[in-house]
Amino acid sequence: xxxxxxxxxxxxxxxxxxxxxxxxxFDLGDLDAFSRLEDHTPPxxxxxxxxxxxxxxxxxxxxxxxxxxxxxxxxxMPSSSRKVFWALLRAAQGGLLDLVRGLWAQxxxxxxxxxxxxxSGGALAVLKWLKSHECPFDAQECLFAASKEGHxxxxxxxxxxxxxxxxxxxxxxxxVLYIASEEGHVDVVRTLLxxxxxxxxxxxDxxxxxxxxxxxxxxxxxxxxxxxxxxDCEPSQDG
Numbered sequence: 001x002x003x004x005x006x007x008x009x010x011x012x013x014x015x016x017x018x019x020x021x022x023x024x025x026f027d028l029g030d031l032d033a034f035s036r037l038e039d040h041t042p043p044x045x046x047x048x049x050x051x052x053x054x055x056x057x058x059x060x061x062x063x064x065x066x067x068x069x070x071x072x073x074x075x076x077m078p079s080s081s082r083k084v085f086w087a088l089l090r091a092a093q094g095g096l097l098d099l100v101r102g103l104w105a106q107x108x109x110x111x112x113x114x115x116x117x118x119x120s121g122g123a124l125a126v127l128k129w130l131k132s133h134e135c136p137f138d139a140q141e142c143l144f145a146a147s148k149e150g151h152x153x154x155x156x157x158x159x160x161x162x163x164x165x166x167x168x169x170x171x172x173x174x175x176v177l178y179i180a181s182e183e184g185h186v187d188v189v190r191t192l193l194x195x196x197x198x199x200x201x202x203x204x205d206x207x208x209x210x211x212x213x214x215x216x217x218x219x220x221x222x223x224x225x226x227x228x229x230x231x232d233c234e235p236s237q238d239g
Contacts, residue, residue: 051090051099060093061120061149068113088114092130095123104133112138119143119158122151139163147176147192150185155192165197173204181210181226184219189226199231 060068068089072082084106091099092114100114114135118127119142131137143163146154155176159165168175177197180188189210193199202209211231214222227233 051087051094051096060090060117063148064089064093064113064117064120064145067116071113089117092117092123092126093121095121095126097123097126097129100126100129104130112136112141116141116145119151119154120145120149122146122149122154124154124157127154127157137161140167140169143176144169144179147180147185147188148183150180150183150188152185152187152191155188156195159191159195165192165195166201168204172206173202175201175210177201178203178208178210178213181219181222182213182217184214184217184222186219186221186225189222193225193229199226199229 068086072085077085084103088100088103091103095118112135115127115130115137118124118130127137127142139158139162142158142161143155143165146158165177166175169179175197177189177192177199178201180192199211200209209231211223211226211233214226
């Protein structure tokens, strides 16, 4: 950890930060020293310090928080490692590559969640670094995360890495095109369509289509993109 702090903590805060690490390790949430550092440290260093304090885990998307909690709850992760686990996810999602590097050696990695976190934040440099350091990578999970959060470049990258744009992400047949249409991410919708996404693929439980969801949510530009792709305008089961 200490080897990487010079890259994201500016001098003169660096010396105090080193001292805090040496005295307290990772359990530093109550130390006044961190508060003083945050007050005089520009972003992204301030964000890195907040992450190290374990403050603001709700910056992660709710769906990612739920997956993370389920993942470590069903694992043998020691309680002492959970703070590092959440810090790694938040650093990856926030695109803080230097902090990810520092945390990686001591992180208790569970499946592909670190890569998924990077994809959800559109942090392409972080995702590439994690992949190069043998972090488990699930292209479909990353495609879901990037499509839901609206990161076009990330969508293109994971599609090129082998993600199937027509594979359902849920048991009811929801696709990433459906998700992007529902969220109103028109550039993601266009990217998925260009990659061969089936514009008419509906959910398996009630036949709801991407066009229906975009219309229901009032995403006019998404509706136009789907129409331009030749979507079937016949009513679905939902009407």
